[in-house]
Amino acid sequence: MRALPVLAALPWARAAGRAARVTLAVALGAACHTPPAPLPQPPPRAIATPPGAPAPAPGPPATAAPGASSATAPVPEPPPERPRATFPPASVPPIFPPTAKPDDGTWSPLPQTTSLAEARMVMTTFHPDATRWYVTAVVVALDLERVALRWVPGTEEPKGDLWASVVPPPGGFGIVPEDERARAIAIFNGGFMFRHGRFGAMVGGTAFATPAVDACTVALYADGRVRVRSHPVLEGQVGQMASYRQTPPCLVEQGVVNPRLPTEHATRLWGASQEGNREVRRSALGVDPTGRILYFGWGDAITATRLAELMRHVGAVDSAQLDINYSYTRFFLVDRSREPPQLGYTFVPKLEYSNKLYLSRHATRDFFYVTER
Numbered sequence: 001m002r003a004l005p006v007l008a009a010l011p012w013a014r015a016a017g018r019a020a021r022v023t024l025a026v027a028l029g030a031a032c033h034t035p036p037a038p039l040p041q042p043p044p045r046a047i048a049t050p051p052g053a054p055a056p057a058p059g060p061p062a063t064a065a066p067g068a069s070s071a072t073a074p075v076p077e078p079p080p081e082r083p084r085a086t087f088p089p090a091s092v093p094p095i096f097p098p099t100a101k102p103d104d105g106t107w108s109p110l111p112q113t114t115s116l117a118e119a120r121m122v123m124t125t126f127h128p129d130a131t132r133w134y135v136t137a138v139v140v141a142l143d144l145e146r147v148a149l150r151w152v153p154g155t156e157e158p159k160g161d162l163w164a165s166v167v168p169p170p171g172g173f174g175i176v177p178e179d180e181r182a183r184a185i186a187i188f189n190g191g192f193m194f195r196h197g198r199f200g201a202m203v204g205g206t207a208f209a210t211p212a213v214d215a216c217t218v219a220l221y222a223d224g225r226v227r228v229r230s231h232p233v234l235e236g237q238v239g240q241m242a243s244y245r246q247t248p249p250c251l252v253e254q255g256v257v258n259p260r261l262p263t264e265h266a267t268r269l270w271g272a273s274q275e276g277n278r279e280v281r282r283s284a285l286g287v288d289p290t291g292r293i294l295y296f297g298w299g300d301a302i303t304a305t306r307l308a309e310l311m312r313h314v315g316a317v318d319s320a321q322l323d324i325n326y327s328y329t330r331f332f333l334v335d336r337s338r339e340p341p342q343l344g345y346t347f348v349p350k351l352e353y354s355n356k357l358y359l360s361r362h363a364t365r366d367f368f369y370v371t372e373r
Helices: 011-018 231-240 261-266 304-314
Strands: 108-110 121-126 137-143 147-152 184-189 201-203 206-209 216-221 226-230 241-247 280-287 293-302 318-324 331-335 367-372
Touching (some): 121 304, 137 147, 137 304, 147 201, 147 241, 184 318, 216 231, 216 318, 226 231, 304 318
Antiparallel strands (some): 108 121, 121 137, 137 293, 147 367, 184 331, 184 367, 201 241, 216 226, 280 318
């Protein structure tokens, strides 16, 4: 079995480690330089109806023509079944062969002690830049038929305009609930601070902030479904959701890369460093057309445009950017061999953290966690 890559030991990671640490400063905008040429767009793929989308209203019942026998009335055919994805997904070809490594696009099980056929999570690497070989990205695919996704607000973020009316649960915010810790298998970062976009969030019927109209919504439904769409598409379904977290406008929606991304260098929508650099660490979350496969994407020294193209390339038909910058983009496996459980393996290099965070120690920032079903 092929061992998982230790990204911190790669040359690009050392180069990234020497780069100046960046902090989120969406309000400063982006540097005014020419954006990279977009990747060629593949032919449009057939898009399955998103999970949970309301069915069309039924029409009036059919009636037989005068004098016709009811026995001869046509029997309507059942609707076609929704396509069902297989897991793990098929290998994905490299984006840019000149900078690709041999294993780019080939899935490995997470954790590595699991066989590929039995894995609930798999990961692969990509090099999503045509000339900068050190630009590396990692994508984790999760099987939503065998795992569940949860969102937890932090003790300080997102502190939205409705925070004053929020009553914390018995265990407080910023930590995996005690009765879920034994089943938790992975944890990754949430979204922007509230002041960087004023995006909405809700859990258990309690809203932390008024939802923004020009925003992408990561919606976690009470029945376990996950959808990622623009706010106007999902706002009528809030009553069906266990939680939602808003982000900047969707990177990809219904298979189309956001048409505003080519001008991200001139906007503040997807964030940048304090110096206006758009080539920073970024993270994203997306779903495949069937709703079975969830994708978490992470990239170092990557633009929002390249991250969107990567998420679409691996199969995410809808995708949202989560948090950005050096300290705030993270993904961990949960080490359940310890008592109590603690953070284990991460592919993110040069990351400072406590292995007790999220599981024994409260986090100030919001996050997502994954459990076995």
